[in-house]
Amino acid sequence: MKMTQLHRGQFTLRNVTGMEFRGVSIDSRNIPEAYIFCALKGEHTDGHRFVSQALENGAVAALVNMEYAANAAKDESLIIVEDTYQGLIDMASLYTNELSMPILAITGSAGKTSTRRLISHILRSEMTVAETPRNFNNHIGLPISILQMSGDEDIAILEMGTAAIGEIRNLCKIATPDFGMITSIAHAHIGGFDSIDNVQKAKYELFDAVKENGTLFINHDDPRIANYPQDGRKRIAYGLENPADIRLKIHDIDKNGCYRLSIDNKIIQLKSSGKGAALNAVAAYAFTLTMGMNAQDIIAAIESYEPSSGRGKMEVWKGITLIDDTYNANPFSVKNAIDALRAMKTEKNKLMVFGDMLEMGVEARSSHEAIGDEAAKAGISHLFCYGRDSQFTVKTAKTRGIAFAEHFKTKKDLAESLFSAIKPGDIVLFKGSRGVAIEDIISIIKDM
Template sequence: ILEIGAGHVGDISKLCGIIRPDFALITSISEAHIEGFGTLKNVQKGKFELFDNTREDGTLFINLDDPLIAQYPDTGKKRITYSMKRNAAVTLQIFDIDSLGRYILDFQGTQIHLRSLGFGAAQNALAACAVAQTLNVPIAQIKWKLEEFEPPAGRGNIINQGGITLIDDTYNANPLSVSLAIKTMHEMKPRGKRIFVLGDMLEMGNLSRLSHENIGAQIASSQIDYLFCYGPETLQTVKTARLMDMANAIHFDTLESLIITLKTLQKEGDIIYVKGSRGMAMERVVNHLTEQGDQS
């Protein structure tokens, strides 16, 4: 199983020349890395190179819940569709969501309790179910492996710190993943405050300002109580949130001042969600809150 990354149109075609994939799956198409691709259409074109270069007798897994992926034309290759919202070859239902935003799924009558946070984890679980079912993996084994999976560091880890729930989602950030993080916080049921700590979303090119403004609007419309931002691009996030009457939207010039304010504000029962692009090294916030100091 190989993950393919790309920053420009043509990158995936070159890698597929080495890999020659038998099975291909695209989880989503969004503005991530748009600085290198130039346009969202080019992101789609670049990712479709994976399907284009899959062997003729191979299998394509099509996420019908992503409208840009669903546009891939029928090229004669075997297609397995999956969806939570539409009729597809493989589907699952959301059974429940716990107080921390972890999904309980129903896959063909079997309940699966995810340890990973949020709707994005549920989407990824569905993709895994589609591949596993195609490979004739028993449902009992699918359930077992999904329920034992814990995300790697910085990918939505839950840390219990003195009665405070800290979510470390600092590995990276783009408009889609931040929107999913906001949705996750909205679905959580803390006894205290919801505090969202956000660093810049990088590599956004000429879409950066608009993307950061849109995130500010989403946060102001959610149940998040406090927004703490760091980085020059998130100035627009805070400005937009404040224009929508979110008084507790604050921008910090330094990460040190953000951490000091956060430590003063936090109380037992709060949920603190930390996110930002890799270049922002927002794990420094997590390290200080967990008394590890600045380890980045």
């Protein structure tokens, strides 16, 4: 995008030429070539303090507010706006209007990141793909993702997150989707919604925003998604269990809890464990098939996909299977992870390290108690918990018959107890919200 194109928006340019820029960074220490630095004002720090550092580190210009510009050095290259958060959004919207590539927008209470990554993995065998990096799925991350696109890609796969009603609607104003997909609607970030019905309203905002000539991908195994009103736009239903336009059937589950799916007498062996991974696979299959890819090529790509760290990645360490599913947690995803552990086969013990599910609001206690119940039903022998609310998980687990269910105040204490309990042949599931960082415990036991 050329700097001079910003004249069409609400931007004032100072010492800025017509050169192109390739993206935007909010980290003054890390400025890739031809990037703009965006000075955002947060709770604890103000990015305007680091404008000079960013320009010295190679930023071609800085997006700043009027207050900073009034006192800035005369030779600084500045893009001046009233509010830099809105300026970042306006810049991305301006760029999106010039893009000709189709856009798939994905949201969901669970599965959105893994599905986005799997779809991108499959499509890359035949086309160039722009996708949301990492979890850049909010009002800051999405504009940054868009402004990093070259504009020459064949398709954009954008992930959209939400913690309140209205957020996805605003994200879709930045990039109006041609295709929309909701992976699941469940009790996640419930503290910002107050009810599951409000979660549904928030997720529906993505479908509402899809263009009139666009396509909605409907998970028919989730009744809240399947109940989205018919409105004349094209709908493609997918699923594992209920009748759908595209359905992958469950063939069986291997000893590691990984599903084998089937369609038209073809078997698809997944490398990620659990039903959630199977639902991600059928969603990706449905979309890429709709995009014109050959079914056999799609299956080969799905079978080659490896889960990333924190998203169900398995490794065998000293004869013990460790399942790193620590990236995030809500009641829906934790239950899926426990179900996957239940399906795994071992003659030894199944253990679980569980950290708090954050942002559960009024459901904090009851949701954590429910996990204790699920752990007991799955035959978990040892339950190690960390975080304020997981104490309720421990109490329920003990009443349900788990002999060893303990709550720990420090990760070090938990790791020491876990290390003394595990033996070759055991399987250990690690699960918790991102803010709890349960993956630290994996690192600690490996250093013992």
